[in-house]
Amino acid sequence: MQMFSSTISLTIYETSCQWKRWWNRRNKLWKMCGRVGKVRSQRYLSCELHKWAVPERSHQRSGPDGEVKRKRTKKNQTSPIQRLQRPTLHVDAFLYNDDAIDSLCEEGKMSRNYCMSCGSTKTAPIDFLSHSFSILELKFLFHHALPDLSGKTLLDVGSRLGAVLYAGYVYSSASRLEGVEITAEFCDLQDKIINKYNFSDRIQVHHSDICSKKILLHQADVVVLNNVFEYFLNKEEQTKAWKFMCKNLKKRGCLIVTVPSLKESFRKLQINRQLSQWVEEIELDTDIFLGPDTDPEALNDIHLYTVL
Ligand SMILES: C[S@@+](CC[C@H](N)C(=O)[O-])C[C@H]1O[C@@H](n2cnc3c(N)ncnc32)[C@H](O)[C@@H]1O
Structure with missing residues (x-):
């Protein structure tokens, strides 16, 4: 069962090019912002990284017939995710468990901390927010x-x-x-x-x-x-x-x-x-x-x- 579920999550990972693009863009932005750090993981907390990481999304609502219609989010409107207060990484626990995140951190592709004052060693842990069950x-x-x-x-x-x-x-x-x-x-x-x-x-x-x-x-x-x-x-x-x-x-x-x-x-x-x-x-x-x-x-x- 575990192997089967892992295969599914691997396939989702492979097929989700958009997710990968989002992930790479986030990492690039993250590097640009000079984020460094040490480990701590928390669920369902707040976000600031998301402001830089997430492209402006189209907001979707459905019409009376149930069909989803799309309209652009107005420039000055932010989603609840974007309004979160602290730097947070959005990770689906179904795809990335703690070991996977540790490996990414070890490879230097990800960090669990962010720099609170650029160039200094003053760092704080980034909050992690999972959008799926593990x-x-x-x-x-x-x-x-x-x-x-x-x-x-x-x-x-x-x-x-x-x-x-x-x-x-x-x-x-x-x-x-x-x-x-x-x-x-x-x-x-x-x-x-x-x-x-x-x-x-x-x-x-x-x-x-x-x-x-x-x-x-x-x-x-x-x-x-x-x-x-x-x-x-x-x-x-x-x-x-x-x-x-x-x-x-x-x-x-x-x-x-x-x-x-x-x-x-x-x-x-x-x-x-x-x-x-x-x-x-x-x-x-x-x-x-x-x-x-x-x-x-x-x-x-x-x-x-x-x-x-
Ligand atoms: C935190 S995820 C839940 C993931 C999944 N149920 C799981 O447990 O792994 C919430 C999802 O709900 C969707 N969502 C939010 N509001 C919705 C609505 N009114 N109708 C249908 N889906 C909605 C979001 O797009 C998002 O993908």
Whole structure:
């Protein structure tokens, strides 16, 4: 299984030329800025490097028919990622685990620190932000957190590289694995992998805003929401998206997996929703050895709920 997942992640890496270009550009910019340092890794924190690293992106919203329309982001508008406060590297843990990052640092291709005052030895650790589950987290999810999924449908909201879908295919017996992703490039990438590995008998990816796909929310037995809105939508859009989730995730017994907790997401957005009337949290035992890279802190971020 591990080898198979590694092959998938390697293939994604190979096929994602855009990702590589982005990565090289980021490293070049990073060198230009004279960044040096020592190791510390943190998840889901803030960013400044991203301002230089990420090209101006087209902002995508979907129309009433669910078709995604693109419009340029206005010059003075910044995405939530760009507004982050501290230097942060955006790395998908599904593709780059800690060992891979250490190797890149050793080769001088990457650093875990940045220079706080150019030319001096005064450095600070760069924050790392993963936009996907790592393979270990996925193993934990499918082997320990979720029950047997035979005959069930899993929906990954914001499926990005497709990590949850491929892991669901390999590690579970779910009969349907649906992904909804708002960014066209990620949908193309997922389609390539699905075709290459003949996953299409159980996996399907929809290029859409989740708010145009309520039927998928109504049908799903398991819904995964891994940091889905926080770094991609502004606060108003996030609030709207969460309210849409509350309204449409109504199937009794449906399991909802979130990172971070619903409580934290709602608190940050000041959404006054009585969670206890909607869902009940299922306690997860994260004290599990999954291999040498086990990171209990990352597992503690994963929350599981059942719809009442
Ligand atoms: C942090 S990634 C989640 C990755 C993946 N689910 C995983 O766990 O490995 C969040 C993804 O959600 C997508 N996204 C954000 N808002 C969305 C929306 N309203 N509808 C569909 N996808 C959305 C983003 O483009 C991004 O790829």
